[in-house]
Amino acid sequence: MQRRQFIGLIGSAAAWSRSARAQQPAGRAWRIGFLGYTPPTPAMVSALRDGLRERGYRDGQNLSIEVRSLLDQNPDVATELVRSGVDLIVAWTTLAAIAASRATATIPIVMVSVADPVGSGVVPELARPGGNITGVSNMAPELSAKIVQLLIEIVPGLKRVGVVRNPNNPSNIASLRETVEAISAFGLQLEVADAEGAEDFENAFARLSAQGVQGVVLLSDPAPLKHRERIAELAQKTHLPTVFQRRENVQAGGLLSYGSDLNDQVRQATFFVDRILKGARPSELPVEQPTKFVLAINLRTAKALGLEIPPTLLVRADELIE
Structure with a gap:
């Protein structure tokens, strides 16, 4: 796809802020926050692990995943996830993406299954989302x-x-x-x-x-x-x-x-996670639509x-x- 070829070109751009930490010593362990409005299902968590494993990230070795929900008995869960020092947040659904964006303007956020990302105010446009958010819509x-x-x-x-x-x-x-x-x-x-x-x-x-x-x-x-x-x-x-x-x-x-397919969207989102951890800027990664219905x-x-x-x-x- 031409879009992905374009993404490959910008992947060599300067590292994205402190949170991307692309130029870190080999062997570092990345910490990913997986934030949902309701708790992500076990199948979704497995899809995230599997998609990242295919890209070279091993849970328990060079990767750890912190799963959180906005419906936890904690109104500040998104803020606390940010304060915990995660390198990137995967935000499932519109409300989770909005909560994550309010909690941080620097840590990269990869949205999953967000309907109408522009209309709901998650990103200003799909082709160049700007800021620290990109990912997959759900149509x-x-x-x-x-x-x-x-x-x-x-x-x-x-x-x-x-x-x-x-x-x-x-x-x-x-x-x-x-x-x-x-x-x-x-x-x-x-x-x-x-x-x-x-x-x-x-x-x-x-x-x-x-x-x-x-x-x-x-x-x-x-x-x-x-x-x-x-x-x-x-x-x-x-x-x-x-x-x-x-x-x-x-x-x-x-x-x-x-x-x-929700699990397929999570796997699709791992493309963005990988690119960002390797130095790409979320602002320059176009939001994608789901590929499997x-x-x-x-x-x-x-x-x-x-x-x-x-x-x-x-x-x-x-x-x-x-």
């Missing part, structure tokens, strides 16, 4: 219309759609806007419910069910991933088909998902809901859970 707003279309395909006679958003996630602003536009374009009615905690989801599903929605779109956010088992139970209880952007939700019992369908859930998956959708699926 959640761009996929919103596709999610609505898939719900229409899978639910016959769909007329009324529920949408669940996290009102505290700034990236949901763009995702909700695109979702509303798609629902309107298809001539459907819309009901919006807010949810972040487990009790919020219970209230949201109860209200949407009472309002007669026939399917629910859950906007991309860490909260539906964290509460995926409970959301699957609520969907079964209210007999509501659910669509997501994370396959993990479908593996937990949700109906359908289409979106970027997955359509997953839970056939057990479809059967429980009395839905027959169209053959055209079955053949397009990357993962079928039976």
Whole structure:
């Protein structure tokens, strides 16, 4: 790719501030902070270790990874991660990237799965992000219309759609806007419910069910991933088909998902980690989009809901859970 060729050229630039420490003696051990809004899943942590191992970094030898969450019982977790002396922070989701950027303007930050990085204020532009942040977006707003279309395909006679958003996630602003536009374009009615905690989801599903929605779109956010088992139970209880952007939700019992592969995004982010530790400036590394998208369908859930998956959708699926 021409972009990566360009990145290779700037990799020989002067070292990035004190925190990049590219010109250190051989054999030094790098300390990476992995900060999520909710705790990164074990699979995500493994993806980070595996991706870095392929680039020559061995956990316990020349690498250590400190995993933290903004939902830890510590409001200053991002600041304390910075004070601990990490060389770089991998920030999963928009809220984690924002928290990390507020905590430091010098330590490099590699974002993972940030929707609308420009609109949410994480970077000023994608081609030259400036400052100390770069990484991988997740294209959640761009996929919103596709999610609505898939719900229409899978639910016959769909007329009324529920949408669940996290009102505290700034990236949901763009995702909700695109979702509303798609629902309107298809001539459907819309009901919006807010949810972040487990009790919020219970209230949201109860209200949407009472309002007669026939399917629910859950906007991309860490909260539906964290509460995926409970959301699957609520969907079964209210007999509501659910669509997501994370396959993990479908593996937990949700109906359908289409979106970027989260673990693959983490591995993709290790490209940036490696380049920065070798001296590249985050400000000059263009933000990349995800490269792998997955359509997953839970056939057990479809059967429980009395839905027959169209053959055209079955053949397009990357993962079928039976």
